Amino acid sequence: MRVMVFVKATDDSEQGLPPADEMTEMFEAMGKFNEELVNAGVMVAGDGLKPSSFGKRIHFDGPNRTVIDGPFAEARELVAGYWIWEVKDMDEAVAWAKRCPNPMRGPSDLEIRPFYEMEDFGEAATPEIVAHEQALRDRIGGE
Amino acid sequence: MAADPTHRAIEAVFRIERARLIATLARMTRDVDRAEELAQEALLSALTEWPKSGVPDRPGAWLTAAAKRRLIDGARHQSMLERKHAEIARERDAETDMSAEAIEAARDDPLGDELLGLIFAACHPVVSPEARAALTLRLVGGLTVEEIARAFLSSEAAIAARITRAKKAIAKAGVAFEVPRGAELRARLGSVLEVVYLIFNEGYAATAGPSLVRPPLCAEAQRLARILAGLMPEQPEVVGLLALVEIQASRLAARADVDGRFVPLTEQNRARWDQLLIRRGLNALDRAEALGGTDGAYVLQAALAACHARARSAESTDWARISALYDRLAEVVPSPVVELNRAVAHSMAFGPEAGLRLVDDIANAALLRNYAPLPAARGDFLFRAGRTGEARAEFEAAAALAANERERDFLLARAAACAP
Secondary structure, three states: OEEEEEOOOHHHHOOOOOOOOHHHHHHHHHHHHHHHHOOOOOOOEEEEEOOOOHHHHEOOOOEEEEEOOOOOOOOOHEEEEEEEEOOOOOOHHHHHHHHHOOOOOOOOOOEEEOOOOOOHHOOOOOHHHHHHHHHHHHHOOOO | OOOOOOHHHHHHHHHHHHHHHHHHHHHHHHOOOHHHHHHHHHHHHHHHHHHHHOOOOOHHHHHHHHHHHHHHHHHHHHHHOOOOHHHHHHHHHHOOOOOOOHHHHHHOOOOOOOHHHHHHHOOOOOOOHHHHHHHHHHHOOOOOOHHHHHHHOOOHHHHHHHHHHHHHHHHHHOOOOOOOOHHHHHHHHHHHHHHHHHEEEEHHHHOOOOOOHHHHHHHHHHHHHHHHHHHHOOOHHHHHHHHHHHHHHHHHHHHHHOOOOEHHHHHHHHHHHHHHHHHHHHHHHHHHHOOOOOOOOHHHHHHHHHHHHOOOHHHHHHHHHHHHHHHHHHHHHHHHHHHHHHHHHHHHHHEEEEEEEHHHHHOOOOOOOOHHHHHHHHHHHHOOOOHHHHHHHHHHHHHHOOOEHHHHHHHHHHHOOOOO
């Protein structure tokens, strides 16, 4: 299964990069962890994100779209980085996540979210619904 | 196994460590069965200890230390019987420090040589490719015999027997659990890559049974290919195989329609191709070519897969380049199957007659007798050349040969579409 692992933002990460020496230390620890992930065939992708002050939000309300400039409040609800892992199950994802060095200076969170897979719609979706959904996708994705 | 969350968490940690643990133990004991037993005993110790003490900082080292202690205890009991084991027991006196830190330092293995050594042993050419695949899935992938049997649509007894035979052959040949060097590495690397690709293909183009693809096998092969490319990043064919399986796997979701029917490459909805895997595959292909692997069999096949991955529509496929790559592949690994694919490519690039000419050259190859894709390809060429009567006969012949039910349905549908 494929999961996305979010590194949740903190007040610190929203301020930008840490001082150089701290960053070097963090890069080393994180580099080692990433290498373990690669050698185990688990890591598919991953990157860090700039603070939300560099970001923009597009707010939808009916036909209206409003663009809101960052920074955004509530650091804990923001994302500072992510990985995509391929693992056998959530237990394995959790076991790997626990090995991650603390990505932040203070207390911080990783959040693991599995991707939807076709089987997830299985029981709920009748063949007709799936066919319709696929036809729709085909049209959206069509040349 | 256990529903208890603590046990499940411990087992997840164990699964991450298992292959390396077995690799270390197999190197010490030269006995895969014993290594598996010791690993299992280490898991049991962890299930007893960790709920009290918490998961140690270095779980791998902890498990190795626990298994080693079991090995030495076992050797002590048998020391009257076997001198060799007594030696191991004597070694223990020299090796008083059995702390996790000491073990971790001793197994400091930045190149992952131990795991690689296990993979090379499991894929040793003394073992048949099918048995190699089963053993590799068991030892490296950590699949149970039941899971492997289900994956290969075989019985548990048959898979268990296959694995036992493989272990015996390895023991008999005195295979070292080490990474071969130099010329031997080159020779044996081929049999490792062959196993990974066999596992992948069994998942990608299921040779039998009701379902066209078995994604779990593809996922196992991808993981193996990623591990190998992580441990041998300088080997162009390893990186080429990674590129190949990533790009092929990107099309898994598009290969079957909602009813599980086979959808040929040219008719697949390309929006359903997994762009993340394509990107990974194309990156790997670039690396393999930069390593000087352009003419390797896997790199060439990855380059072929990449031609399709890069084409935004079936119409924009660069068939001339694909034909040229097949021409080269046919020289590097001459085989009737490659020739057949080459014929298909030429038919797309230069017209159905070009395909028919090439396919007629190989029509009598022994390897292609009873090979459904041969009449299927001829049928397609004839159909496109307007010779529908002959095409229908070929499609019907192909359908009679197809082992996969989905593929058979597809061929019968094509036969039916050949209006007289």
